[in-house]
Amino acid sequence: MTEPLFDRVALIGIGLIGSSLALNIRANGLARHIAVTTRRRETLEKAEALGLGDSYHLEATEAVADADFVILCVPVGVCGAITSEIAPHLKKGAIVSDVGSVKGAVIDQMRPHLPEGVDFVPAHPLAGTEQSGPESGFLELFRNRWCILTPPEGTDPAAIEKVEAFWRGCGSNVETMTAEHHDLVLAIVSHVPHLIAYNIVGTAADLETVTQSEVVKFSASGFRDFTRIAASDPTMWRDVFLTNRDAVLEMLARFSEDLASLQRAIRWGDGDTLFDLFTRTRAIRRNVIEAGQDTAKPNFGREPGNGEAAPGESTGS
Amino acid sequence: MTEPLFDRVALIGIGLIGSSLALNIRANGLARHIAVTTRRRETLEKAEALGLGDSYHLEATEAVADADFVILCVPVGVCGAITSEIAPHLKKGAIVSDVGSVKGAVIDQMRPHLPEGVDFVPAHPLAGTEQSGPESGFLELFRNRWCILTPPEGTDPAAIEKVEAFWRGCGSNVETMTAEHHDLVLAIVSHVPHLIAYNIVGTAADLETVTQSEVVKFSASGFRDFTRIAASDPTMWRDVFLTNRDAVLEMLARFSEDLASLQRAIRWGDGDTLFDLFTRTRAIRRNVIEAGQDTAKPNFGREPGNGEAAPGESTGS
Ligand SMILES: NC(=O)c1ccc[n+]([C@@H]2O[C@H](COP(=O)([O-])OP(=O)(O)OC[C@H]3O[C@@H](n4cnc5c(N)ncnc54)[C@H](OP(=O)(O)O)[C@@H]3O)[C@@H](O)[C@H]2O)c1
Ligand SMILES: NC(=O)c1ccc[n+]([C@@H]2O[C@H](COP(=O)([O-])OP(=O)(O)OC[C@H]3O[C@@H](n4cnc5c(N)ncnc54)[C@H](OP(=O)(O)O)[C@@H]3O)[C@@H](O)[C@H]2O)c1
CATH class of the missing domain: 3.40.50.720 (NAD(P)-binding Rossmann-like Domain)
Incomplete structure (x- = not known):
């Protein structure tokens, strides 16, 4: 010792x-x-x-x-x-x-x-x-x-x-x-992802055309990943957003700008723009796995099928 | 048989x-x-x-x-x-x-x-x-x-x-x-979540102030969950967005509207708005788990620590 x-x-x-x-x-x-x-x-x-x-x-x-x-x-x-x-x-x-x-x-x-x-x-x-x-x-x-x-x-x-x-x-x-660089890095790898997860879970809860119980029931199609992040501690995260305001707003502006351009591509049927982005992002996942930052197992290695609390698979569509 | x-x-x-x-x-x-x-x-x-x-x-x-x-x-x-x-x-x-x-x-x-x-x-x-x-x-x-x-x-x-x-x-x-209702439900539980995951991974890749290798290295802070979804098949997802255009655009408009209001709350230091949303979304995660749609284990039950391909834990901050 x-x-x-x-x-x-x-x-x-x-x-x-x-x-x-x-x-x-x-x-x-x-x-x-x-x-x-x-x-x-x-x-x-x-x-x-x-x-x-x-x-x-x-x-x-x-x-x-x-x-x-x-x-x-x-x-x-x-x-x-x-x-x-x-x-x-x-x-x-x-x-x-x-x-x-x-x-x-x-x-x-x-x-x-x-x-x-x-x-x-x-x-x-x-x-x-x-x-x-x-x-x-x-x-x-x-x-x-x-x-x-x-x-x-x-x-x-x-x-x-x-x-x-x-x-x-x-x-x-x-x-x-530096603290300044830290706050920029974290804004994009953590703070904005948490914010948009919180946001979409909130959006889903407020719809009139789709009920909350449908959202929960069919959540395994992708949404459930977001609900996990959006279950993080409210006090901690309120403080994060209030204290890293500038970097979060900066990254959020970029995110919204990019999202607006995807929205436009969908509206005008521009499949190439979508396909190109979806191909680029795939490469980044490979890098994350190669860097040892996540498992390569499908669905994060969640148990497939009939685990008690984890009945399932799927990000599927 | x-x-x-x-x-x-x-x-x-x-x-x-x-x-x-x-x-x-x-x-x-x-x-x-x-x-x-x-x-x-x-x-x-x-x-x-x-x-x-x-x-x-x-x-x-x-x-x-x-x-x-x-x-x-x-x-x-x-x-x-x-x-x-x-x-x-x-x-x-x-x-x-x-x-x-x-x-x-x-x-x-x-x-x-x-x-x-x-x-x-x-x-x-x-x-x-x-x-x-x-x-x-x-x-x-x-x-x-x-x-x-x-x-x-x-x-x-x-x-x-x-x-x-x-x-x-x-x-x-x-x-x-009905097919119409199906497409609305899936737009919110699956299609829009996939779109925003693709989008943020793209945004992160394009930054000048944070390098791509930093994004990968520190991805375990939340971002890596999004990279998994954004690794889904480009052809399949291009087709989903092109063919479910109306429902996706409708849900996306709601998402963006809600995000703008969160952005405003951050800019003006309105902690209560953030705290209230973050508390509401937590309840939805509980419902998802109770409905048997996901595991209650932290980080989806990813192996903690030193799993070969899965070294870790964390959505942390
Ligand atoms: N993946 C999911 O999470 C999921 C969940 C639920 C439903 N779905 C739906 O299931 C369907 C298939 O998805 P998947 O995940 O099984 O896809 P996949 O693994 O990529 O397989 C696609 C299959 O479709 C064939 N194909 C692709 N493009 C084609 C074309 N232009 N003409 C003829 N055949 C073509 C491929 O043939 P080749 O390999 O011979 O080219 C392959 O056999 C999609 O409609 C998707 O919306 C997917
Ligand atoms: N959770 C993550 O993923 C993560 C990752 C990295 C860093 N962090 C950072 O770590 C810190 C703690 O996070 P945590 O996840 O450990 O939080 P936690 O589990 O919620 O614990 C928070 C601790 O802070 C105390 N506390 C809360 N509000 C307080 C107040 N107004 N005055 C004095 N004490 C107060 C709590 O005390 P009582 O229970 O006695 O009220 C509790 O001991 C935060 O700054 C967070 O940003 C969190």
């Missing part, structure tokens, strides 16, 4: 990401002590029942005292307020990080509160599911996934290295980029 | 759907003889190597001679031409069907060619994957999935009943509705 990277890690927020981190810190010996803190007593009790930490606190200020690594695992909209609350209680030399899905706005919110002598290394693990809460975490969540670090210029390289080692210890690959 | 429903079934087209039907007819004893026909010699040879039929024909007219059940399993855009070709060779009393993803236009194309004394029962199995060709078929494809029949008014009830029995014999549930 190698030496733990940290003495005391404070996890602020213990939902999907926080609990998965707790399991990793414990299993991979990344810290001697895990201090867990969260807003609601109910969530804290669940975390305790699951044995996720070594100490449990309703006061974040208590959890961070003496911690040499503090990770905010809360919706991005509250990172600023929590940082201002804990700032006076941070230990000199501590490293502060977060796991927020947006980086520019979170840095703008958190940084002004952080005292001298504390290092700030923002992080974003590109790993998650549509579920939330402390029960939804699992050890393998971060394995073979990317974690993006966006340290502001001038951050102590030793602190960056420690955070990088931490994420590698959770099984992740680590990449560093 | 009960009596087979048919003496000779002719499958015109032996891709994903045709080959899955062949496997079902054989395994479930639905016909005494399976005549396979397809356009290209290469595909026919693959079908023969897989042992999908009892006889193999490059001429559809040959395959349908003496058949009491003929199923077109080809892209919807060619159903009319094929019907006109085979019509003079159809046996009196034969039932003609198809599996096309669009029904109104296919009926308009096929019906005028069909001779007196032949029954026409259009069908659409809501079952498929993103793969195509005779090797991609499998026995369980239709099991517990819906098959929608859209018999034109005045169709002989006995013929409808036989086609219904056939699909039940493949493990499907069967529902009957």
Whole structure:
């Protein structure tokens, strides 16, 4: 067993990401002590029942005292307020990080509160599911996934290295980029896809010509994939869209422009435009599979036929 | 063993759907003889190597001679031409069907060619994957999935009943509705979802600020789900959009209208509108799972962590 990277890690927020981190810190010996803190007593009790930490606190200020690594695992909209609350209680030399899905706005919110002598290394693990809460975490969540670090210029390289080692210890690959670039990349690979999934599920629910029960019954024809994404946590995603506004609006404008041109091709019977696009996009799927980012199995390897909860196959038409 | 429903079934087209039907007819004893026909010699040879039929024909007219059940399993855009070709060779009393993803236009194309004394029962199995060709078929494809029949008014009830029995014999549930309603339902549960998946994958590929390799690398954050749908067969989907034009344009207009209002909410920081929608859509996912249309497992039950082709988890953020 190698030496733990940290003495005391404070996890602020213990939902999907926080609990998965707790399991990793414990299993991979990344810290001697895990201090867990969260807003609601109910969530804290669940975390305790699951044995996720070594100490449990309703006061974040208590959890961070003496911690040499503090990770905010809360919706991005509250990172600023929590940082201002804990700032006076941070230990000199501590490293502060977060796991927020947006980086520019979170840095703008958190940084002004952080005292001298504390290092700030923002992080974003590109790993998650549509579920939330402390029960939804699992050890393998971060394995073979990317974690993006966006340290502001001038951050102590030793602190960056420690955070990088931490994420590698959770099984992740680590990449560093600017917060601005991160927010653009995530807008297109994650934020806009989530928005349009939420949107089409909403559209389908509001139709008069097709009933909601028909939509549900026949969802296996493609729609059900969107419902999964559109089942993600409302608070988390509201905050993502509000805080990554500019990049999301930029990518959304491109998406709508392209969609308008497809719409036109359909209206005017321009099959070549459709065929060309549909051929190009196929190649990208191949790249995703070759890059090890998804399974090559049809339908993501869902069980075919008569699995209890998973009766089926199909994106079919 | 009960009596087979048919003496000779002719499958015109032996891709994903045709080959899955062949496997079902054989395994479930639905016909005494399976005549396979397809356009290209290469595909026919693959079908023969897989042992999908009892006889193999490059001429559809040959395959349908003496058949009491003929199923077109080809892209919807060619159903009319094929019907006109085979019509003079159809046996009196034969039932003609198809599996096309669009029904109104296919009926308009096929019906005028069909001779007196032949029954026409259009069908659409809501079952498929993103793969195509005779090797991609499998026995369980239709099991517990819906098959929608859209018999034109005045169709002989006995013929409808036989086609219904056939699909039940493949493990499907069967529902009957008008072609017009079918096309509206499918536009929202399948056609528009496919279109927006194709569209966003295209948008992502064309960006200048984010590279294509970044999009692929970080695709597991949500985007990869869309790449799977956008890997579906270009010919089939071009034909779907060209032939279900009106319903697709109608649903697309609703989608775009709703998206514009989300865009506005993001621009003006209206978190409540976002939060309300994201909460409503979550309930629909629950309904989809309760209706047995998808698995409740996170990420569709993709293997977490280190599966060879499936290294991971995450729709995360
Ligand atoms: N895939 C799905 O998810 C799904 C689900 C439900 C319904 N459907 C419907 O099922 C039908 C077939 O789809 P599939 O997925 O089985 O397609 P597929 O795997 O691509 O197979 C298509 C078959 O049609 C033949 N074909 C293609 N173009 C043709 C042409 N111009 N003239 C004559 N034959 C032609 C092909 O013959 P060659 O290989 O010999 O060229 C092949 O045998 C489509 O109407 C589709 O709308 C598909
Ligand atoms: N889920 C993903 O796919 C994913 C992936 C990568 C990154 N992220 C990021 O990770 C962070 C946490 O996401 P998660 O999925 O772990 O969320 P989660 O499962 O919903 O857990 C959220 C945690 O934050 C706490 N919290 C919520 N609102 C709060 C508030 N107003 N004040 C203080 N604490 C609050 C919750 O506390 P109580 O339960 O005590 O109220 C809970 O402990 C977010 O910033 C998200 O952007 C998520």
